[in-house]
Amino acid sequence: MERFECHRNWLAVFFAVVLILLTSFLIIPSVRAGEPAQETEAYCLGCHNNPDLSLELPSGETLSLFISPEILGKSIHSPLGIECEACHTQITTYPHPKLDYQSRRELARAYYQACQKCHSDNYTKTLDSMHAQAANAGNLNAPICTDCHGAHDVQKPDKPRANISATCGQCHTAIFVDYKASIHGGALIQEDNPDVPVCTDCHGVHNIQDPRTSQFRVESPELCAGCHANQELMGKYGLSTDVYNLYNLSWHGVDISIYKANWPTIWHESAVCTDCHGVHNILATDNPASTVNPANLLATCQKCHPQAGPNWTGAWTGHNRISLERTPFVFYTDAFYSIFSPVVLWGSIIYVVLQIIHSLVERVKRSLR
Amino acid sequence: MKPTTPPLPPASEQVRTEVHLARFKLGQRWEHAILILSMTVLLLTGLPQKYRTATWSHSILSTPERVELVQQIHHIAALLLIAEVFYHLGHAIYMLARRQLPGDMLPTWQDVRDAWQSFKYLLFLSKKKLPFGKYNFEQKFTYWFIFFTVGIMVVSGFILWFPEVWTRFFPGGIIPAAKLAHSTEAIVAVVFIIIWHFYHVHIERLNLSMFTGWLNAHDTRQYHPLEYQRLTGEPTENSETGESQ
Numbered sequence: 001m002e003r004f005e006c007h008r009n010w011l012a013v014f015f016a017v018v019l020i021l022l023t024s025f026l027i028i029p030s031v032r033a034g035e036p037a038q039e040t041e042a043y044c045l046g047c048h049n050n051p052d053l054s055l056e057l058p059s060g061e062t063l064s065l066f067i068s069p070e071i072l073g074k075s076i077h078s079p080l081g082i083e084c085e086a087c088h089t090q091i092t093t094y095p096h097p098k099l100d101y102q103s104r105r106e107l108a109r110a111y112y113q114a115c116q117k118c119h120s121d122n123y124t125k126t127l128d129s130m131h132a133q134a135a136n137a138g139n140l141n142a143p144i145c146t147d148c149h150g151a152h153d154v155q156k157p158d159k160p161r162a163n164i165s166a167t168c169g170q171c172h173t174a175i176f177v178d179y180k181a182s183i184h185g186g187a188l189i190q191e192d193n194p195d196v197p198v199c200t201d202c203h204g205v206h207n208i209q210d211p212r213t214s215q216f217r218v219e220s221p222e223l224c225a226g227c228h229a230n231q232e233l234m235g236k237y238g239l240s241t242d243v244y245n246l247y248n249l250s251w252h253g254v255d256i257s258i259y260k261a262n263w264p265t266i267w268h269e270s271a272v273c274t275d276c277h278g279v280h281n282i283l284a285t286d287n288p289a290s291t292v293n294p295a296n297l298l299a300t301c302q303k304c305h306p307q308a309g310p311n312w313t314g315a316w317t318g319h320n321r322i323s324l325e326r327t328p329f330v331f332y333t334d335a336f337y338s339i340f341s342p343v344v345l346w347g348s349i350i351y352v353v354l355q356i357i358h359s360l361v362e363r364v365k366r367s368l369r
Numbered sequence: 370m371k372p373t374t375p376p377l378p379p380a381s382e383q384v385r386t387e388v389h390l391a392r393f394k395l396g397q398r399w400e401h402a403i404l405i406l407s408m409t410v411l412l413l414t415g416l417p418q419k420y421r422t423a424t425w426s427h428s429i430l431s432t433p434e435r436v437e438l439v440q441q442i443h444h445i446a447a448l449l450l451i452a453e454v455f456y457h458l459g460h461a462i463y464m465l466a467r468r469q470l471p472g473d474m475l476p477t478w479q480d481v482r483d484a485w486q487s488f489k490y491l492l493f494l495s496k497k498k499l500p501f502g503k504y505n506f507e508q509k510f511t512y513w514f515i516f517f518t519v520g521i522m523v524v525s526g527f528i529l530w531f532p533e534v535w536t537r538f539f540p541g542g543i544i545p546a547a548k549l550a551h552s553t554e555a556i557v558a559v560v561f562i563i564i565w566h567f568y569h570v571h572i573e574r575l576n577l578s579m580f581t582g583w584l585n586a587h588d589t590r591q592y593h594p595l596e597y598q599r600l601t602g603e604p605t606e607n608s609e610t611g612e613s614q
Binding site (some may be wrong): 068135191207253257258261262263266268305307308309311312314315316317327329330332333334337340341344345349352353354355356357358359361 | 421427429488490491492514533541544546549553554556557565568
């Protein structure tokens with residue numbers, strides 16, 4: 001009797017399992033039918049994992065059709081379930097529709113349009129960029145999404161941060177060489193420093209603008225101030241945050257702020273940060289190769305002030321507060337006027353007011369007489 | 370200088386005779402006019418440059434060409450002022466060489482005592498009205514204040530005009546110092562002239578002798594008793610009390 005009971009329990013479990021399995025077979029295919037998109041990777045890789053799979057384009061270029069399952073698996077999209085046909089929307093069957101692109105570039109410029117399906121905001125920004133202008137002007141090598149982000153190997157762009165600048169450096173090689181040697185680039189590449197700017201911090205990301213315009217020029221000090229006027233950030237490196245405020249009060253800075261406010265489209269030569277410190281090749285002031293190192297400063301001034309002699313650099317007060325040690329002439333002039341002006345003005349005001357009071361009293365006295 | 374009395378009208382009780390005494394020569398009046406002209410132009414073209422971050426300045430310096438024009442006008446007015454300075458100093462040296470430079474304008478210890486006495490008088494601590502000569506200490510202070518102001522403005526202005534030349538001989542620090550001095554001194558001087566000079570020549574009494582050359586006998590007797598005595602030979606009440614001091 002006991003044994004029979006036991007058998008009945010096992011039978012119940014068996015039937016329950018069979019029932020669950022049958023129902024699940026009924027349910028799951030219907031889910032699959034609704035979202036066919038997310039299951040194609042394995043299917044496609046059935047053919048495309050063949051390293052020899054390729055195609056000859058009319059241009060004579062060979063288009064490899066090999067997709068490394070390993071690289072694809074490590075991309076940002078694949079583990080999230082965003083698989084082949086999310087981008088390759090036109091391929092739904094095998095055999096595939098015929099490709100009618102003349103060259104690899106033509107194909108790339110057509111395929112990258114798929115990015116805007118999900119990343120429409122960033123895609124729209126690129127339409128306004130310097131790169132899009134170059135493309136519109138006929139330069140088909142101007143970068144598209146996949147040139148910077150990759151295609152099947154898309155990764156987060158800033159892991160590590162140095163990748164961002166390295167990516168730009170693929171085309172802007174000379175600038176990247178300068179940048180790598182600069183105080184910013186060196187700290188980025190050698191230490192993965194999170195505080196130094198990479199290319200996109202100054203130039204923008206998707207809507208990169210032409211940095212050679214007068215507008216960019218007059219706005220550039222503000223760009224540097226974004227970090228160099230930040231007390232917390234500069235404190236870490238022992239740098240002064242007065243540089244921007246004092247520059248703004250200086251001859252150069254006032255000029256630039258006026259042009260920025262009134263005539264941003266008129267080119268103006270008054271010095272901005274980069275004229276003296278360099279652009280991509282900025283070095284620390286105490287570096288003997290720095291353009292603003294005391295040893296090189298006069299030559300830097302002479303770029304705009306060719307007549308300047310060796311004493312000229314002493315005129316520079318644009319980054320330092322008035323102090324006896326650094327700027328004695330200004331210090332004494334300032335000290336003189338801080339006494340002279342109030343003494344003269346208050347002295348004359350008090351004297352004249354006393355005269356007025358006295359003459360009024362005299363007049364009243366006379367009328368009472 | 371001889372007392373100058375215009376021909377007297379026929380004696381009559383209805384006619385009041387106003388006697389004028391010579392005070393400023395034609396050359397001095399021209400110098401003053403040139404000072405007014407050049408300083409006004411310098412002020413009007415200098416202020417927008419000093420305050421060029423202000424909105425009102427933007428409406429004057431509305432284009433880069435306008436900035437350049439304003440600077441050029443400022444420079445031309447400065448050259449006029451400098452020419453005046455050369456004339457003034459040259460004339461003084463010429464007069465000095467001929468032993469004819471009147472010492473009226475030179476500051477003396479008496480001026481310091483006068484200032485103190487005046488201060489007490491204004492505070493009703495003393496009833497003595499001071500017997501001034503041709504120039505009282507207020508006028509001397511105006512003259513010497515403007516003398517040194519013009520000196521500072523001319524030197525600092527030239528440093529700012531030709532900074533590269535100056536720093537060949539002097540330390541670079543003079544450029545920012547000149548900029549500070551030029552713009553501060555200008556404001557101090559303008560405010561001083563408005564408060565001090567305008568009060569004394571327009572409000573206290575209307576004194577146009579610097580334009581006409583003449584000061585009436587009444588004002589001369591009241592404000593410059595010693596000068597009145599010197600010109601007319603008549604002692605005044607004030608001049609006598611003054612002598613005793």
